[in-house]
Amino acid sequence: MTEDNREYRDMEWEDFHNLPVGKKAAFFNSDGLPYHTLLAQQFDREGLDELGTLATQIRRIAKSKTGMMFLQRLLAHKRAMLYFTQPSSRTFLSFYAACQIIGIQPAEVRDTSTSSEMKGESAEDTVRTFSSYFDILIMRTPQKAFAEKMAWLLSNTDRPVPIINAGSGKDQHPTQALLDIYTLQRSFEKLNGIDNKKIAFVGDLARGRTVRSLSWLLTNYRNVKQYFITDPRLQVPEDVLAELDRRNVEYEVAEDFKQIIPEVDAIYMTRIQEEWDRQPGESQEIDISRYSFTPEDLKQLKLNAVLMHPLPRRSEIDIRVDKDPRAVYWRQVRNGMWIRAALTSKTFGVDNEINRYYKVNLA
Numbered sequence: 292m293t294e295d296n297r298e299y300r301d302m303e304w305e306d307f308h309n310l311p312v313g314k315k316a317a318f319f320n321s322d323g324l325p326y327h328t329l330l331a332q333q334f335d336r337e338g339l340d341e342l343g344t345l346a347t348q349i350r351r352i353a354k355s356k357t358g359m360m361f362l363q364r365l366l367a368h369k370r371a372m373l374y375f376t377q378p379s380s381r382t383f384l385s386f387y388a389a390c391q392i393i394g395i396q397p398a399e400v401r402d403t404s405t406s407s408e409m410k411g412e413s414a415e416d417t418v419r420t421f422s423s424y425f426d427i428l429i430m431r432t433p434q435k436a437f438a439e440k441m442a443w444l445l446s447n448t449d450r451p452v453p454i455i456n457a458g459s460g461k462d463q464h465p466t467q468a469l470l471d472i473y474t475l476q477r478s479f480e481k482l483n484g485i486d487n488k489k490i491a492f493v494g495d496l497a498r499g500r501t502v503r504s505l506s507w508l509l510t511n512y513r514n515v516k517q518y519f520i521t522d523p524r525l526q527v528p529e530d531v532l533a534e535l536d537r538r539n540v541e542y543e544v545a546e547d548f549k550q551i552i553p554e555v556d557a558i559y560m561t562r563i564q565e566e567w568d569r570q571p572g573e574s575q576e577i578d579i580s581r582y583s584f585t586p587e588d589l590k591q592l593k594l595n596a597v598l599m600h601p602l603p604r605r606s607e608i609d610i611r612v613d614k615d616p617r618a619v620y621w622r623q624v625r626n627g628m629w630i631r632a633a634l635t636s637k638t639f640g641v642d643n644e645i646n647r648y649y650k651v652n653l654a
């Protein structure tokens with residue numbers, strides 16, 4: 292934390308939490324880079340480019356045994372705790388594998404029913420206790436802003452450790468958005484990058500945290516138009532659109548999916564998240580079949596377009612679509628591991644060592 296952050300450190304949590312997101316992002320950064328990674332708003336264009344380059348370097352270095360051994364020595368003195376109290380296997384394993392690639396030893400907490408939280412300890416005390424044993428915490432929780440609160444609390448102690456938000460409530464999932472951006476960077480590498488592209492979000496836009504984080508990251512690019520296509524009951528929250536208005540980003544909110552397919556360069560499909568239903572069965576009333584991608588739809592999709600999904604998928608994308616080269620969701624999964632390894636390396640400041648190794652051995 293820098294000196295400039297002192298004024299925020301003496302605030303109450305609620306007051307801090309209600310600050311404009313830009314101010315909070317500045318608090319969680321250190322020297323312009325994320326110390327804690329909690330919000331998509333902590334990343335600008337330059338940061339995204341650097342992270343993508345670093346992920347590619349790590350990916351290429353990891354192809355050989357000597358390269359892998361170099362990577363695994365980088366952070367062999369560090370330990371990570373993966374605190375995942377919300378169901379997750381893919382994001383959990385993605386972080387686990389990312390830690391292994393750069394030599395960090397991971398430990399895990401998945402179920403707090405065996406910990407002192409059952410003895411009445413607050414989740415805050417539990418996480419602070421656990422943080423004493425580790426050098427970084429990676430957290431997924433169903434509670435909104437819990438990772439943010441822990442980062443705030445730990446930053447006000449004399450032993451802060453960086454926290455990475457691996458999904459918090461319905462609000463943010465910044466590392467999913469980072470891997471989505473990395474996938475778009477790679478997909479459009481020979482097509483002048485992400486600038487000037489049209490991107491459609493489809494499905495549960497009301498509760499999908501990946502959409503909220505990615506929508507914001509896309510505002511870092513020039514002339515990107517965003518489309519939000521779904522049933523009105525699942526439409527994207529107003530605050531996401533207000534942010535786009537504030538940043539002068541062009542967008543369209545619509546219901547008809549099929550009509551939009553030939554227009555866009557990327558389609559980001561999502562599943563219905565009925566675990567957030569306020570009344571049982573609420574989501575079942577909605578005809579989601581209108582928001583599914585079928586093999587027929589491939590004919591309408593531009594030749595250079597990409598079809599994405601954060602996974603897990605249900606019926607939103609027919610499995611017969613998987614073989615088409617424009618279906619990139621399996622590549623997204625793999626990219627997630629590399630971008631998380633890159634982010635964690637950067638958090639610990641070993642990115643320069645990786646750059647140097649890459650330039651000497653592989654460039």
Ligand code: NCD
Nearest residue numbers: 382458464467562601602603
């Ligand atoms: C998403 C999540 O958990 O927010 N999945 C993921 O991290 N890959 C989306 C989902 O659960 O549907």
